[in-house]
Amino acid sequence: MDRSLARLVHHPFAPPLQLYQAERALGLLPRHYSSSSKQWLTRQRNDPFVKAAQSQHYRARSAFKLVQVNEKHKFLRRGAVVVDCGAAPGGWAQVAAEKVIKRRRIVEELEGGDNGSRGSNGNDSNKSASRESVDKDNSTTDLRDGMVIAIDLLPIEPIPNVTIIQADFLEHKTQANVRRALGNRQVDVVCSDMAPLFSGNHSADHARSMELCESALDFAEKVLKPGGTFLCKVSQCHQPLISLLPSCQFYQFIARLTIAISQFLMGGTEQELKQSLHSRFRIVRHEKPEASRKKSTEGFFLCLGFGEGKARVA
Ligand SMILES: C[S@@+](CC[C@H](N)C(=O)[O-])C[C@H]1O[C@@H](n2cnc3c(N)ncnc32)[C@H](O)[C@@H]1O
Structure with a gap:
C-alpha cells in the first residue's frame, strides 16, 4: 500500500478531491455512488476554483470568494488586524494573512522551521497556556504589523502567523477570548463565513444563518475601529426559488419582483439586518463573487466605513 496515499486518507484536513482520488487508488470506495455523490464529484473535478485552490495551495476553494471581494473593494491592507469567524479549514485566513502580514516575517518564520501559528482549543487545560503565549506575543509584537485571528468550532491546521481559536463563536467566553488575544489592538476587518449545518429546511437554515x-x-461593533470593515455571509431563504426557475430573464425578473414585494410587505430578518448595517456603516453592498456557486443560497454583505452610517435608513 502506498504510504503517502494512506497518510492522505487518514489526514483530518485532506482536500475532498485529493481524498477521493486517494481512496479510489486504494480501492476504498464503493463501486456504485448515489447520483448526488456523482454530481458532487463531477462538479469538484470540473470546478476551476477547486483546481486553482490546489495549485495555489489554498485549503478551500472558498478562499477565492474573499480574494474576489477584496480585489473589488481592497479592504485587506498590510498591517491590518483581521478577525475571521467560521474559519475552518482556513482558506480565508490564508488569504487574510497573505495580505495583511509582512511577507518577510512569514518567510523568516518558515525558514526558521517555526510555522508561527498559535493554537487554542478552548479547553480549560489549554487556556492558560494559550493566554500566556498571547500575552507574551502582544508585548513583543510589532504593532504596525498585521494580525489574523481565526475562530471555528472545528479544528484548523496551523497557518503561519494566524492565531487559531477552536470554540463556538456564539458563546460569550469565546468572544472574550478573542478580545484577550487582540490585546489593545482595534480591529480593521471582521469577516464571517460562518454557516450552520444545513438541515434542508430553508426557513430554519436561514434563521440560524442570520443568528450567526x-x-x-x-x-464587530465592540471591536472595529472607526472606518473598519465588516464582511458577512448570509444565506438567502428565497434564493432556491430563483435557482429553480428557468434562467430566462423574464422568469428571473418575476421571481425577484415577487421576493422584493413580499420582503417589503413582511419586513423580515434580512431587511432588519440590512437596516442595522446601513445605520452603522457608510457603504453596504450585497456581493455574490464569481467563486460563489450560482445555485448556492449564499451571498455576502460587505460593509465599509464603520461609524459613518445613517442613523436611519431612508
Ligand atoms: C463555509 S465554512 C468556512 C470556510 C472558510 N471561510 C474557509 O475559507 O476555509 C463555515 C464554517 O463555519 C463554522 N461555524 C458554524 N457555526 C459556528 C459557530 N457557532 N462558531 C464557530 N464556527 C462556526 C463551521 O464549523 C464551518 O467550518
Missing part, C-alpha cells in the same frame, strides 16, 4: 450573522455584527 447578527452575532458577528454585535462583536
Whole structure:
C-alpha cells in the first residue's frame, strides 16, 4: 500500500478531491455512488476554483470568494488586524494573512522551521497556556504589523502567523477570548463565513444563518475601529426559488419582483439586518463573487466605513 496515499486518507484536513482520488487508488470506495455523490464529484473535478485552490495551495476553494471581494473593494491592507469567524479549514485566513502580514516575517518564520501559528482549543487545560503565549506575543509584537485571528468550532491546521481559536463563536467566553488575544489592538476587518449545518429546511437554515450573522455584527461593533470593515455571509431563504426557475430573464425578473414585494410587505430578518448595517456603516453592498456557486443560497454583505452610517435608513 502506498504510504503517502494512506497518510492522505487518514489526514483530518485532506482536500475532498485529493481524498477521493486517494481512496479510489486504494480501492476504498464503493463501486456504485448515489447520483448526488456523482454530481458532487463531477462538479469538484470540473470546478476551476477547486483546481486553482490546489495549485495555489489554498485549503478551500472558498478562499477565492474573499480574494474576489477584496480585489473589488481592497479592504485587506498590510498591517491590518483581521478577525475571521467560521474559519475552518482556513482558506480565508490564508488569504487574510497573505495580505495583511509582512511577507518577510512569514518567510523568516518558515525558514526558521517555526510555522508561527498559535493554537487554542478552548479547553480549560489549554487556556492558560494559550493566554500566556498571547500575552507574551502582544508585548513583543510589532504593532504596525498585521494580525489574523481565526475562530471555528472545528479544528484548523496551523497557518503561519494566524492565531487559531477552536470554540463556538456564539458563546460569550469565546468572544472574550478573542478580545484577550487582540490585546489593545482595534480591529480593521471582521469577516464571517460562518454557516450552520444545513438541515434542508430553508426557513430554519436561514434563521440560524442570520443568528450567526447578527452575532458577528454585535462583536464587530465592540471591536472595529472607526472606518473598519465588516464582511458577512448570509444565506438567502428565497434564493432556491430563483435557482429553480428557468434562467430566462423574464422568469428571473418575476421571481425577484415577487421576493422584493413580499420582503417589503413582511419586513423580515434580512431587511432588519440590512437596516442595522446601513445605520452603522457608510457603504453596504450585497456581493455574490464569481467563486460563489450560482445555485448556492449564499451571498455576502460587505460593509465599509464603520461609524459613518445613517442613523436611519431612508
Ligand atoms: C463555509 S465554512 C468556512 C470556510 C472558510 N471561510 C474557509 O475559507 O476555509 C463555515 C464554517 O463555519 C463554522 N461555524 C458554524 N457555526 C459556528 C459557530 N457557532 N462558531 C464557530 N464556527 C462556526 C463551521 O464549523 C464551518 O467550518
